[in-house]
Amino acid sequence: MNSRATEDELRSVARKLRSHSLRMISQAKTSHIGSCLSVADILAVMYGRILRVDPRRPDWPDRDRLIMSKGHAAAITYAAVAEAGFMPAERLEGYARNGSQLYGHVTHVGVPGIEFSSGSLGHGLPVGTGMALAGKRAGAKWRVFVVMSDGELDEGSNWEAILFAGHHQLDNLTIVIDYNKIQSLDAVDKTLRLEPLADKFRAFGWSPREVDGHDVAALSTALEAVPLEKGRPSAIIAHTIKGKGVSWMEGKVLWHYRAPTPDELVTALAEVAAS
Amino acid sequence: MRTAFIQTLNELADRDPRVCLVVGDLGFSVIEEFAQKHPDQFVNAGVSEQNMIGLAAGMALTGKIVFTYSIGNFATLRCLEQIRNDVCYHRANVKVVAVGGGLAYGNLGVTHHASEDVAIMRALPNMVVVAPGDPVEARLATRAVVALDGPAYLRLGKAGEPLVHENEPPFELGRAITLRDGTDLTLIASGGMLATADKVARTLAAQNLGVRLVSMHTVKPIDREVVARAAVETAHVFTLEEHSIEGGLGGAVAEVMAELDPGHAPLKRIGLRPEFNKTVGDQNYLKSLHGLDEESVLKTIQQIIARSYGRVG
Numbered sequence A: 001m002n003s004r005a006t007e008d009e010l011r012s013v014a015r016k017l018r019s020h021s022l023r024m025i026s027q028a029k030t031s032h033i034g035s036c037l038s039v040a041d042i043l044a045v046m047y048g049r050i051l052r053v054d055p056r057r058p059d060w061p062d063r064d065r066l067i068m069s070k071g072h073a074a075a076i077t078y079a080a081v082a083e084a085g086f087m088p089a090e091r092l093e094g095y096a097r098n099g100s101q102l103y104g105h106v107t108h109v110g111v112p113g114i115e116f117s118s119g120s121l122g123h124g125l126p127v128g129t130g131m132a133l134a135g136k137r138a139g140a141k142w143r144v145f146v147v148m149s150d151g152e153l154d155e156g157s158n159w160e161a162i163l164f165a166g167h168h169q170l171d172n173l174t175i176v177i178d179y180n181k182i183q184s185l186d187a188v189d190k191t192l193r194l195e196p197l198a199d200k201f202r203a204f205g206w207s208p209r210e211v212d213g214h215d216v217a218a219l220s221t222a223l224e225a226v227p228l229e230k231g232r233p234s235a236i237i238a239h240t241i242k243g244k245g246v247s248w249m250e251g252k253v254l255w256h257y258r259a260p261t262p263d264e265l266v267t268a269l270a271e272v273a274a275s
Numbered sequence B: 001m002r003t004a005f006i007q008t009l010n011e012l013a014d015r016d017p018r019v020c021l022v023v024g025d026l027g028f029s030v031i032e033e034f035a036q037k038h039p040d041q042f043v044n045a046g047v048s049e050q051n052m053i054g055l056a057a058g059m060a061l062t063g064k065i066v067f068t069y070s071i072g073n074f075a076t077l078r079c080l081e082q083i084r085n086d087v088c089y090h091r092a093n094v095k096v097v098a099v100g101g102g103l104a105y106g107n108l109g110v111t112h113h114a115s116e117d118v119a120i121m122r123a124l125p126n127m128v129v130v131a132p133g134d135p136v137e138a139r140l141a142t143r144a145v146v147a148l149d150g151p152a153y154l155r156l157g158k159a160g161e162p163l164v165h166e167n168e169p170p171f172e173l174g175r176a177i178t179l180r181d182g183t184d185l186t187l188i189a190s191g192g193m194l195a196t197a198d199k200v201a202r203t204l205a206a207q208n209l210g211v212r213l214v215s216m217h218t219v220k221p222i223d224r225e226v227v228a229r230a231a232v233e234t235a236h237v238f239t240l241e242e243h244s245i246e247g248g249l250g251g252a253v254a255e256v257m258a259e260l261d262p263g264h265a266p267l268k269r270i271g272l273r274p275e276f277n278k279t280v281g282d283q284n285y286l287k288s289l290h291g292l293d294e295e296s297v298l299k300t301i302q303q304i305i306a307r308s309y310g311r312v313g
């Protein structure tokens, strides 16, 4: 495990992850920049402070498992494993390019540090639950973290796993919900309302906690405290802003789709650097 | 094709209030006009494809004609049992529409490669499977599946595919369209590969080969008569599809040909190797890795024809 990063270091990593994603998505002309920017601080804290992983041994049996279930935020996920030391940052230039291995949705094949491939929403949590059950039964120390999106919670598969994990008291399982309030066509509230979300988790036998998903200190405090209650899986409901860090992308569905033009990239990078 | 589909659906919904559209949180910059003009005929099911199909089946069983809309595998595989039991078994009037058929979303990853959907949809009783070959066929197919009382699967590409048909050909589900006739070889294409087949046919015809070009827009029920005639009247049969060579158009044609009397033409299936792609690439790049670009298709066909002449001579 890495030495404990300071809050300034975490914020600096988050800026790097945002800048990488902006460059990767702009150059490859792909979608999902807003989805990457909203989860940047969460990933910075996960890799900087929470996960017990070893970049020199990606398959170390006792590692914590992180499943990135919102697989469309692939650019920032690859950036996070690169910044964590699993692969050279130069490889990020191949993102979504012909002949590379970095697909536009999180892919494990040929990418060290990626635990599980995703891209079809609602797969990560059932798989993470299976890992947690196996870990629990083996008496293992390692833990399972699943990062998910809010729109993803529409999928019934998640609620099947939430019921299961609560029933089986899998307190080695934690989910972090990137609750950015926007999905593919509209606001979450105008698509399928999730509130009261924390109550839902509590009713399913989980221990929920709501935090500011852009406050690295608050995220750390919550994630360092898991399991929040013994015998219950933990749900960190991270309130975020889609497109966070680039003012004109924030809260806009458009930036689920559009790639920044070269000119837009310059101003976006400047905003991130100044943040 | 996507554009032709949604425009046609808009027109149909103007005229017929039974026509509904249920989307799985997809269709940005595609479905807005439909949603605004027909708010009572539209609903976003959210990112929940199983529920989307269940809802659609329920609505259809009250008399609606319900289109569901999502990306390739999400539209089909994610909700397969709902399609089989709720839609097909009950003959519910649901039209499952998938965008991004084949490798249209090439660089997005394996989750977005729709390479087995036709095989799987084709295995379902009562399901009609349509993979239009160009925007003209997409328009005609949309009208045809509305007129059909029962389940259908409409497999579309993205937007901006080339036109193959200059005019609207006569179109009937289950009836292949012959675009060009000849007796040396037959090219049977479905979906976006029709454009490639058309170009290859032109090149081969310029080399004095008699090429029959068939658009098999309806993969199920397959036009057995057209397949049988090609197998008997022409010296070679090739199928072309942006789908696994297992179980799709090639599989369907092989099934028909296997039961013909002996002595017919040999078949070569040209399509995707049945494996997960390991290399990132856009649609054209990945297609060329699978030998589905115009040049590779031409080479495959020429080699097979040359070999058979070698045997005869």
Ligand SMILES: Cc1ncc(C[n+]2csc(CCOP(=O)(O)OP(=O)(O)O)c2C)c(N)n1
Pocket: A034, A035, A038, A070, A072, A119, A120, A121, A122, A149, A150, A151, A152, A153, A178, A180, A182, A183, A184, A242, A256, B024, B025, B026, B047, B049, B074, B078
């Ligand atoms: C099973 C499935 N259905 C549909 C999609 C298409 N899709 C990609 S992202 C997305 C929703 C985006 O909203 P959200 O889940 O809230 O993620 P965010 O980008 O806001 O983090 C959808 C529907 C998908 N990837 N998987």
Ligand SMILES: [Mg+2]
Pocket: A149, A150, A151, A178, A179, A180, A181, A182, A183
């Ligand atoms: Mg969201």
